[in-house]
Amino acid sequence: MKGSSTRHNSGDAPEKRNGACVMIRDRQSVIDHLTLSNRSHPMKRILPLITLLLLISDANADAQKLASFQRVVIADDALPVQKAAANELIHYVGKITGRKLETMPLKVFQLSKTGGLSFFVGETAAAANGEKITLAPWRTEEWLLKTVAKGIVLAGHDEAGSPWSNVVASGTMLATYTLLDDHLGVHWFWPGEFGEHVPTDSEATVPTLDFRKKPEFEIRSIGLGYSSIYHTKTFDDAARKWTRRNRLGWARSAVFGHSWFDAFNLRTDESFKEHPEWFAFVNGERRPPQLCTTHPEVLDRMVEHVLNGKQDIMHISPSDGGGFCQCERCTALDVPGVMSYDGKTIQLSDRIFTYANEIARRVREKNPNKACGMFAYTFYNKPPLNIKRLEPNLYLSFVYQSASHRDPENLKQWRDSVAGWQKLGAKMVVREGWGNHYYHDMHMLHYDQIIASLAEAHDLGFVAAYGEGTKNFSATAPNYWALTRMLWDPERDTTNLMSEYFESAYGPVAKEMEAFFESYNSALTENWSKRDRHVDTTNMAYANIIAAWNRLIPIEAVEEAERHLKAAEAAVPDGDYKGRVRFHRLGQDYTRTMLELMDHYRQIAILGVKMDFFSTVLKERRDDPDSLKSILKKAYEAGEKREKLLLAHRDWAGPDEGLYAFTNDRKLRKWHSTVKEKLGFKHPTALTKEALQKK
Numbered sequence: 133m134k135g136s137s138t139r140h141n142s143g144d145a146p147e148k149r150n151g152a153c154v155m156i157r158d159r160q161s162v163i164d165h166l167t168l169s170n171r172s173h174p175m176k177r178i179l180p181l182i183t184l185l186l187l188i189s190d191a192n193a194d195a196q197k198l199a200s201f202q203r204v205v206i207a208d209d210a211l212p213v214q215k216a217a218a219n220e221l222i223h224y225v226g227k228i229t230g231r232k233l234e235t236m237p238l239k240v241f242q243l244s245k246t247g248g249l250s251f252f253v254g255e256t257a258a259a260a261n262g263e264k265i266t267l268a269p270w271r272t273e274e275w276l277l278k279t280v281a282k283g284i285v286l287a288g289h290d291e292a293g294s295p296w297s298n299v300v301a302s303g304t305m306l307a308t309y310t311l312l313d314d315h316l317g318v319h320w321f322w323p324g325e326f327g328e329h330v331p332t333d334s335e336a337t338v339p340t341l342d343f344r345k346k347p348e349f350e351i352r353s354i355g356l357g358y359s360s361i362y363h364t365k366t367f368d369d370a371a372r373k374w375t376r377r378n379r380l381g382w383a384r385s386a387v388f389g390h391s392w393f394d395a396f397n398l399r400t401d402e403s404f405k406e407h408p409e410w411f412a413f414v415n416g417e418r419r420p421p422q423l424c425t426t427h428p429e430v431l432d433r434m435v436e437h438v439l440n441g442k443q444d445i446m447h448i449s450p451s452d453g454g455g456f457c458q459c460e461r462c463t464a465l466d467v468p469g470v471m472s473y474d475g476k477t478i479q480l481s482d483r484i485f486t487y488a489n490e491i492a493r494r495v496r497e498k499n500p501n502k503a504c505g506m507f508a509y510t511f512y513n514k515p516p517l518n519i520k521r522l523e524p525n526l527y528l529s530f531v532y533q534s535a536s537h538r539d540p541e542n543l544k545q546w547r548d549s550v551a552g553w554q555k556l557g558a559k560m561v562v563r564e565g566w567g568n569h570y571y572h573d574m575h576m577l578h579y580d581q582i583i584a585s586l587a588e589a590h591d592l593g594f595v596a597a598y599g600e601g602t603k604n605f606s607a608t609a610p611n612y613w614a615l616t617r618m619l620w621d622p623e624r625d626t627t628n629l630m631s632e633y634f635e636s637a638y639g640p641v642a643k644e645m646e647a648f649f650e651s652y653n654s655a656l657t658e659n660w661s662k663r664d665r666h667v668d669t670t671n672m673a674y675a676n677i678i679a680a681w682n683r684l685i686p687i688e689a690v691e692e693a694e695r696h697l698k699a700a701e702a703a704v705p706d707g708d709y710k711g712r713v714r715f716h717r718l719g720q721d722y723t724r725t726m727l728e729l730m731d732h733y734r735q736i737a738i739l740g741v742k743m744d745f746f747s748t749v750l751k752e753r754r755d756d757p758d759s760l761k762s763i764l765k766k767a768y769e770a771g772e773k774r775e776k777l778l779l780a781h782r783d784w785a786g787p788d789e790g791l792y793a794f795t796n797d798r799k800l801r802k803w804h805s806t807v808k809e810k811l812g813f814k815h816p817t818a819l820t821k822e823a824l825q826k827k
């Protein structure tokens with residue numbers, strides 16, 4: 133099933149709801165487990181089917197009743213992550229069974245002769261389970277989940293530090309959430325209100341479990357929204373918990389970003405004043421922010437930057453944007469006639485990876501434990517032609533967006549490029565834009581592409597995955613389900629992955645809600661080829677979609693989605709499901725408003741008012757003052773409505789007030805302020821960092 137995105141199987145298992153799903157899931161996980169054992173022990177492959185079936189029923193007979201668990205045993209000096217794991221178990225198992233577990237310090241447990249089953253949480257408590265299990269040494273983030281006669285052991289590689297920080301490793305928490313999510317059906321669809329699903333079932337059972345693993349991707353990280361300085365504390369706290377509960381994390385000490393700003397103090401211009409010769413030679417003069425990557429002193433300084441850096445993998449990528457060096461030494465490394473993605477600029481991969489390889493080699497000679505993180509990006513996103521091998525300590529953060537894989541040509545190019553890099557022995561890292569700001573927090577749904585691409589990336593040897601998400605789960609929750617499931621287990625069977633989401637999240641209105649999201653998903657698939665080609669690329673390009681939204685998601689798709697949402701609203705019973713449908717109403721209203729706005733802005737630009745980006749890509753111009761006035765008024769109303777929607781539920785995982793306020797603070801995309809100016813309105817926006825922090 134790997135790489136497959138088959139998922140339309142929502143017709144089956146309508147009984148998989150609430151308590152019932154716990155039993156079904158148990159059976160499934162036993163089968164998965166046996167399949168795994170078969171893989172590692174070839175002898176078992178010859179077991180006849182009948183024996184396999186017997187094994188399954190035996191395993192079920194051994195399943196422990198969740199309600200038979202009496203307590204959580206934990207070391208007296210347990211780490212914060214272990215205490216948090218214990219509290220999570222007590223909380224969620226209590227909710228499932230309706231019975232409260234007690235916390236028992238290890239010393240008390242060892243002295244008492246208590247009966248019933250226990251959860252042994254964390255390495256020290258785990259050692260007291262009564263059976264011999266090998267625990268430490270652990271690999272990074274390794275976790276262990278094992279059924280024993282006296283209960284279940286949950287342990288792993290744990291670090292000191294906050295349990296809700298994604299850089300603190302906790303195998304014990306990973307084991308805990310694997311038990312709760314994969315085996316007891318607890319899900320965290322989004323941060324905060326309505327996002328949590330706990331099936332109640334006093335008869336729930338736990339199958340026999342025996343896992344000792346480390347995560348498939350060593351980094352699993354999604355940025356939630358544009359900038360957390362704009363979000364409420366309630367949202368931030370909920371987001372951190374959601375991240376941990378979905379088994380995401382960045383425990384590996386690594387940075388991959390643009391590096392020269394830090395490495396050369398570009399903030400203060402110091403380096404440039406003292407050493408203009410280190411900088412890119414562009415149109416006859418030296419200038420920042422790019423550097424001359426063949427200058428020996430630049431290389432020396434970068435080697436020091438990596439060796440002295442705090443992280444194990446230090447970033448060495450060039451600055452963002454263009455303006456690369458045109459000096460003779462640098463251009464001599466380029467391959468004549470080989471162009472980069474835009475068809476206009478010469479490809480820079482050979483010179484940039486000559487630089488990266490040289491730094492990595494010199495770093496490795498001085499410290500074999502240090503590595504370098506590089507982007508494969510823009511003018512150097514394709515493999516170099518004259519370099520035979522990349523240094524083994526060079527990690528390649530491969531920038532792409534699987535949302536563009538809707539275009540088969542783009543998928544083909546992605547595969548070719550990955551294959552090319554792999555020939556050079558690159559250690560590849562997924563660097564995605566799952567919820568890129570290009571999408572303006574609308575229903576940019578691409579769960580099929582997310583599932584397929586992460587399965588394939590893992591198959592192809594990518595070792596980590598990170599990227600941008602959005603705060604707006606009210607529009608894109610299904611993307612996040614696909615994403616968190618695949619980041620955790622890219623080898624999973626994906627056949628029913630999405631139907632499982634719709635059923636557990638929306639219960640009795642699952643069909644309507646699936647149809648609601650599908651209206652957008654299928655519209656995007658159908659219309660993706662209608663995007664512009666201002667930039668000649670199959671990749672995601674801002675210029676190619678900014679003025680094309682009315683073609684990508686036409687009003688008919690919004691109306692179709694609206695009909696399904698209304699049907700769900702009418703049929704949903706009170707409780708969690710109703711809360712979730714209400715949550716998605718916010719997303720629907722926001723997307724409708726944004727689509728109207730994007731089209732108004734497009735027309736306003738055509739009617740001659742300068743609108744950032746729209747005016748650059750649209751060549752068409754018309755002169756019609758009456759139309760302009762009427763569209764300006766409509767755009768004003770919709771723009772004010774957008775601001776109201778952004779402020780309506782800031783604690784929810786809804787449209788990102790931060791993304792919008794960020795643009796206001798930095799005077800980017802000044803669409804609404806331009807409209808107000810044209811109409812003579814003077815009132816300031818309520819969405820700036822300062823205004824939001826006062827609220």
Ligand SMILES: [Zn+2]
Binds near residue numbers: 423426427458460463
């Ligand atoms: Zn140069």
